[in-house]
Amino acid sequence: MPVAPLLHAARDTLALLALPVLAAPLLAAAFTGGGTRRWFGGRSEDARAEAQAAKDAAASAFYELDTAQRDMRISIETIAAVDDSPAARRALSGFEEFGHRIDEVSGRYIAAVDAFDLDRDDLEASAASRARRDLTAAKDELQRVKQELDRFAEGLGPLLGKAETQLARLAPAVERARQALRAAGQALDAVRGTGLNADDLAARLAALGPELTRLNEGAGRHGVGDTLQRAERVSREAGAVRAEAERLPERAAEIDKRLVSLRTRAQALTTRASQVEPVLSELRRRFVAACWQDLQPVPDMAAENVRQAERKLAEARAARQEQRWADATSRLATVRALLNDTDEAVSAAGDRLRRLNAVQKDPQAEIERTRFAVRDAQRLAMAGRTTPEPRHARPLDAAVERLERAVAGLEGRHPDYWHFLVETDAVRRAAAAVVADIRGERAGGS
Numbered sequence: 001m002p003v004a005p006l007l008h009a010a011r012d013t014l015a016l017l018a019l020p021v022l023a024a025p026l027l028a029a030a031f032t033g034g035g036t037r038r039w040f041g042g043r044s045e046d047a048r049a050e051a052q053a054a055k056d057a058a059a060s061a062f063y064e065l066d067t068a069q070r071d072m073r074i075s076i077e078t079i080a081a082v083d084d085s086p087a088a089r090r091a092l093s094g095f096e097e098f099g100h101r102i103d104e105v106s107g108r109y110i111a112a113v114d115a116f117d118l119d120r121d122d123l124e125a126s127a128a129s130r131a132r133r134d135l136t137a138a139k140d141e142l143q144r145v146k147q148e149l150d151r152f153a154e155g156l157g158p159l160l161g162k163a164e165t166q167l168a169r170l171a172p173a174v175e176r177a178r179q180a181l182r183a184a185g186q187a188l189d190a191v192r193g194t195g196l197n198a199d200d201l202a203a204r205l206a207a208l209g210p211e212l213t214r215l216n217e218g219a220g221r222h223g224v225g226d227t228l229q230r231a232e233r234v235s236r237e238a239g240a241v242r243a244e245a246e247r248l249p250e251r252a253a254e255i256d257k258r259l260v261s262l263r264t265r266a267q268a269l270t271t272r273a274s275q276v277e278p279v280l281s282e283l284r285r286r287f288v289a290a291c292w293q294d295l296q297p298v299p300d301m302a303a304e305n306v307r308q309a310e311r312k313l314a315e316a317r318a319a320r321q322e323q324r325w326a327d328a329t330s331r332l333a334t335v336r337a338l339l340n341d342t343d344e345a346v347s348a349a350g351d352r353l354r355r356l357n358a359v360q361k362d363p364q365a366e367i368e369r370t371r372f373a374v375r376d377a378q379r380l381a382m383a384g385r386t387t388p389e390p391r392h393a394r395p396l397d398a399a400v401e402r403l404e405r406a407v408a409g410l411e412g413r414h415p416d417y418w419h420f421l422v423e424t425d426a427v428r429r430a431a432a433a434v435v436a437d438i439r440g441e442r443a444g445g446s
Contacts, residue, residue, distance in 0.1 A: 047128035052118050054135035061142035062109050068149050069102055075153065075160050082163040082224040091156055098149055105145050109138040166224055173231035174215050180238035181205070181212060187245035196248055197323050205241050208234055248325070255320050255328050259313065262335050266309045269339055272346050273302035279349045287356055291418035295352060298345045305342040309335045352418070359417050363410055367403070370424040374399050377431040380438050392434050399430045 076095045079088050116131035117123070184205050191198050211234050214222055222230070244251075276299045283292035316331035359366050378396055381388040388396075406423035409415060 047125040047132070048118055048123055051116065051128040051131040051135065054132040054139065055113065055118065058109055058112070058135045058139035058142065061139045061146065062106065065102060065106070065142050065146045065149070068146055068153075069099070072098075072149060072153055075156060079156065079159050079163045082166045088159055091159055094152060098145075098152065101145055102149075105138070105141045109135075109142060112138045163224075166228060170224055170228060170231075173228055173235070177215060177231040177234040177238070178212070180235040180242070181208060184238040184242040184245065187242045191245045191248050194249055196252060198245055198248055199323070200326065201241050201245050201248075205238065208238060251325060252320070252323075255316075255325070255332065258332050259317055259320065262309070262332060262339065263313055265339055266306055266313065266335070269302070269342050269346065270306050273299065273306065273342065276302060276346055276349045279353050283349075283353055283356070287360075287418070288414050288416055290416045291356055292352065295349050298349055302342045302346055305338045309338040309342075312338070355421055356417050359421055363417075363420070366421065366424050367407055370403055370427050373428045373431040374403065377434045377438075380435055392438060395430050395434055399427045402430075403427045 072095060076092055080092055112131070112134040115134065116127060118128065118131060188198055188202055188205065191201075211230055215227065215231060215234065218227070276295075280292060280295060280299070283295070312331045312335045316328045316335065319325075319328035319331060374396060377392075377399075378388075381392040381396065387393075402423060406420050406427070409423075410417075410420055
């Protein structure tokens, strides 16, 4: 082979081998020169990384604020469901204001995120710097509002605690109401099994049916406070129905017993009332009219009262047979009152004759008894003093004068012994009032 061609081939081969060594600096210059970015590292990438870090921090702050707002909304809804006080309304208004502020700062955060595409290949360092600045500002604002929201939440502690307490009471209260209604129904069934109808109690229990419906509809529809009050009212009224149902057999037996007892008492009073007229005859024969005139209506009043009592007893017996327990009880109470009045009036006639006989026989005993009461009050008023208090001395002096007038009234052939007894009673009451006043004053002073 000729030499010349060989030399040309060798030169070409050496040129090719040297090409990468010469091209490397040129390629590097091509990527670094003329304002283009490098493939690995450089100022733009650092700015992009800082902007991305600011974006991540802002996203974290946005998430924390959003979570806090959601939690706060749950607390506010809990308070609003239970509490309608001015403080609760202020809390609700304050949370609404926070909602507007959160919307504003969240909007600025989203705008900052949307304004920059940090994944663009041709992102300028200056754009990345602006992104970092805007996103950092958005983060700071989000965190500041979050801190204010946290402080607002701390202030809601008492309201929230009260609301949560009521909510915790709600389910047990409703369950107690249901159980009370069930127990009342069972008690009524048991009473009816004994032959008693208990219609009034059944009507009262049936009236609670709509209340149970409202309880079942829940607090979401009727409010926690109203539902709690309703549950407590149902429990209380159902409990009362149950208690009355359980006592009904005993009540029926008691009414039967009272019917017999009052009937016997009415018969006895009829006999006693018939004895009043002989007593009045003796009073009229032996004493002046003033001693017995007020007792004249007693025989007629006693007879009329007994007749009314008999009628009411018949009505009570009919009510008992018809199991109208309240009516039977009411009629028996009327009978008892009538018989009590009759008993007092009949007893008064006999007591009047007894007292008049005693004072006619020995008026001095009544006089001494009354003087002793006055002297005892006078000694107490003077105890530890040289002169009595005027407010104690005046009524005691008046009592002495009143007693002297009453004693003087006994003179003559036909004295008014009843007036005398009325006066001595009044004198003793006046002395007793002074004694009570003095002792009360000294007990307070000690």
